[in-house]
Amino acid sequence: xxxxxSVATLDGLMNDGRPDTLxxxxxxxxxxxxxxxxxxxxxxxxVRVTVGPVxxxxxxxxxxxxxGTALEARVVPAPAQTMPxxxxxxxxxxxxxxxxxxxxxxPEPGAKPFVSEGDTVVPGQQVGLVEAMKLMIPVxxxxxxxxxxxxxxxxxxxxxxxxxxxxxxxxxx
Amino acid sequence: xxxxxxxxxxxxxxLRVARACRELGIRVAVVYSTEDTDSEVVRYxxxxxxxxxxxxxxxxLSIPAVMEAAxxxxxxxxxxxxxxxxxxxxxxxxxAAEGITFIGPPPEVMEALGDKSTCRALMADAGxxxxxxxxxxxxxxxxxxxxxxxxxxxxxxxxxxxxGGRGIGVAHSAAEFPAVYRExxxxxxAVFGDGRVYLERYLESARHVEIQVLADRFGNVIxxxxxxxxxxxxxxxxxxxxxxxxxxxxVVAAMAEHAVQGAKAAGYVGAGTFEFLYDGRGRFYFMxxxxxxxxxxxxxxxxxxVDLVHExxxxxxxxxxxIGRQDVVPRGCAVECRINAEDADRDFVPTPGLIDELAxxxxxxxRVDTHVRSGSRISxxxxxxxxxxTVWAPDRKLALARMGRALDEVRLEGKGIRTTAGFLRSVxxxxxxxxxxxxxxxxxxxxxxxxVAGEGxxxxxxxxxxxxxxx
Numbered sequence: 001x002x003x004x005x006s007v008a009t010l011d012g013l014m015n016d017g018r019p020d021t022l023x024x025x026x027x028x029x030x031x032x033x034x035x036x037x038x039x040x041x042x043x044x045x046x047v048r049v050t051v052g053p054v055x056x057x058x059x060x061x062x063x064x065x066x067x068g069t070a071l072e073a074r075v076v077p078a079p080a081q082t083m084p085x086x087x088x089x090x091x092x093x094x095x096x097x098x099x100x101x102x103x104x105x106x107p108e109p110g111a112k113p114f115v116s117e118g119d120t121v122v123p124g125q126q127v128g129l130v131e132a133m134k135l136m137i138p139v140x141x142x143x144x145x146x147x148x149x150x151x152x153x154x155x156x157x158x159x160x161x162x163x164x165x166x167x168x169x170x171x172x173x
Numbered sequence: 174x175x176x177x178x179x180x181x182x183x184x185x186x187x188l189r190v191a192r193a194c195r196e197l198g199i200r201v202a203v204v205y206s207t208e209d210t211d212s213e214v215v216r217y218x219x220x221x222x223x224x225x226x227x228x229x230x231x232x233x234l235s236i237p238a239v240m241e242a243a244x245x246x247x248x249x250x251x252x253x254x255x256x257x258x259x260x261x262x263x264x265x266x267x268x269a270a271e272g273i274t275f276i277g278p279p280p281e282v283m284e285a286l287g288d289k290s291t292c293r294a295l296m297a298d299a300g301x302x303x304x305x306x307x308x309x310x311x312x313x314x315x316x317x318x319x320x321x322x323x324x325x326x327x328x329x330x331x332x333x334x335x336x337g338g339r340g341i342g343v344a345h346s347a348a349e350f351p352a353v354y355r356e357x358x359x360x361x362x363a364v365f366g367d368g369r370v371y372l373e374r375y376l377e378s379a380r381h382v383e384i385q386v387l388a389d390r391f392g393n394v395i396x397x398x399x400x401x402x403x404x405x406x407x408x409x410x411x412x413x414x415x416x417x418x419x420x421x422x423x424v425v426a427a428m429a430e431h432a433v434q435g436a437k438a439a440g441y442v443g444a445g446t447f448e449f450l451y452d453g454r455g456r457f458y459f460m461x462x463x464x465x466x467x468x469x470x471x472x473x474x475x476x477x478x479v480d481l482v483h484e485x486x487x488x489x490x491x492x493x494x495x496i497g498r499q500d501v502v503p504r505g506c507a508v509e510c511r512i513n514a515e516d517a518d519r520d521f522v523p524t525p526g527l528i529d530e531l532a533x534x535x536x537x538x539x540r541v542d543t544h545v546r547s548g549s550r551i552s553x554x555x556x557x558x559x560x561x562x563t564v565w566a567p568d569r570k571l572a573l574a575r576m577g578r579a580l581d582e583v584r585l586e587g588k589g590i591r592t593t594a595g596f597l598r599s600v601x602x603x604x605x606x607x608x609x610x611x612x613x614x615x616x617x618x619x620x621x622x623x624x625v626a627g628e629g630x631x632x633x634x635x636x637x638x639x640x641x642x643x644x
Contacts, residue, residue, distance in 0.1 A: 099241075100222055100225070100245075132238055133236070133237035133240045135237045159224070160206075160207065160238070161226075
């Protein structure tokens with residue numbers, strides 16, 4: 001195999017020790033690969049994706065890596081995440097709607113909300129649900145942090161990707 | 174008629190259906206994925222609902238998400254276009270349960286016809302001619318080998334749940350058969366979630382001819398003539414035309430009669446297509462039914478003047494057919510070319526990317542169905558169809574000249590993006606096609622490496638060169 005022109009390693013996503021990280025790593029790997037392919041000057045002759053730790057390799061035969069033109073490998077965030085906003089204040093992230101539907105903060109009317117503003121959440125913790133066609137689709141945080149503010153009221157009509165709440169990630173990233 | 178119709182699709186067909194709705198005074202609602210946020214149909218629609226990410230499984234194929242969008246937009250009916258959920262009987266059932274009209278045949282009809290095995294049995298009972306083969310799915314590799322030998326080679330292995338040219342493998346000999354059988358089963362299980370296959374005699378050189386039908390819920394069925402879709406590459410259609418050139422009128426009439434008979438036997442409702450293979454010697458065989466509007470429907474529209482999507486909506490709204498067979502008077506010749514974002518010089522690999530500049534054909538008697546413009550991004554998530562260019566002329570000779578002219582007018586600039594326009598031009602110009610002596614093997618023959626006179630080596634025809642101008 002010739003020297004890869006582009007390598008993206010996602011060790012960070014693999015190192016949190018959770019078994020359910022793999023789907024998100026795969027999703028991120030796929031999104032990253034698609035992004036790289038769409039920006040490539042011409043299609044590669046080979047693409048290899050390995051998982052654990054995740055590596056994406058693309059080969060362009062007969063072309064040596066060129067510092068001026070080589071693609072910069074990067075991980076594209078999955079729709080459930082947004083990149084941190086630069087600035088002086090605390091870094092904000094958001095949790096987004098996993099599908100179109102009606103957003104609820106509690107498991108049933110009158111019940112205690114899954115989480116409240118100011119609560120700390122851990123990866124995989126449910127913070128709400130979206131109902132679509134009588135299916136209750138859980139909304140979970142994919143990282144540790146503190147819920148800052150709910151951006152959608154209980155019972156709001158949301159679409160896929162709408163930000164549901166803002167939170168401050170514990171790792172500041 | 175419906176007040177609001179939700180279009181559960183994307184690309185050119187979503188825009189095509191939206192235009193039909195607009196013409197009939199129907200409010201247009203659409204679903205879209207994050208990849209299609211800037212799409213033409215989202216701009217065009219009265220209401221658009223973002224239902225999921227680029228991956229179709231979580232957006233255009235998500236029944237809960239589409240139904241939620243239907244509920245939210247107050248849609249009384251859903252038009253599924255082609256592909257995605259268009260032939261999903263479960264989806265049609267959910268629509269019925271929710272009191273929303275699915276624009277297509279009833280779920281039970283779709284289920285029977287979608288299962289190729291059940292469909293063959295149903296059509297055999299209705300008197301349609303079938304190729305020698307198995308009516309039931311084959312149960313084991315050993316049984317398959319025995320049956321294949323009985324049918325006689327070449328044999329085609331077909332996925333029971335296949336469609337759109339996928340889930341098909343051809344074995345030319347007993348030695349090839351086990352590998353083809355295994356691979357087709359594996360592919361069918363992976364793609365359709367159903368590894369069942371059946372066997373059929375494979376016709377090496379046949380014409381693919383299909384009959385368009387319209388049927389209402391009162392048992393009335395008419396046909397709108399035939400389309401020739403023999404120009405295919407790996408079972409994917411590239412060029413379609415109406416009428417089928419060089420076919421005996423009696424053969425076409427018999428085929429159409431069988432299609433109407435089959436539709437009646439199945440209790441078909443809506444617009445549908447019966448596909449046949451014609452062996453060139455007066456015999457034809459039923460292949461399958463497509464329970465949806467098809468990509469190539471414009472050629473029928475241009476020769477008959479009937480707007481098939483209007484008729485779909487009319488029938489779905491519960492009305493009896495408003496046109497009779499006597500109203501369908503075919504005139505002239507129409508040809509359609511599918512312009513894909515693919516590189517014909519590199520085995521038709523899809524070429525996604527950003528379109529910087531795009532100019533598509535126009536002029537007299539040229540119809541272009543597209544969803545892209547300068548600035549559009551061709552996504553890796555979806556099929557590479559950029560545009561369908563369809564021309565009409567009083568006769569086939571002029572239609573092909575007009576198509577050649579139209580293909581020459583395709584201009585696309587965009588890093589890494591290639592189109593199949595040049596390749597299609599070379600097919601249109603080929604002697605076999607222009608004299609209507611072609612069959613389903615034409616593209617394979619044109620792409621075959623062939624010796625170059627005097628040089629003693631082989632080369633593939635170059636499609637990168639500008640094809641010769643039509644005389």
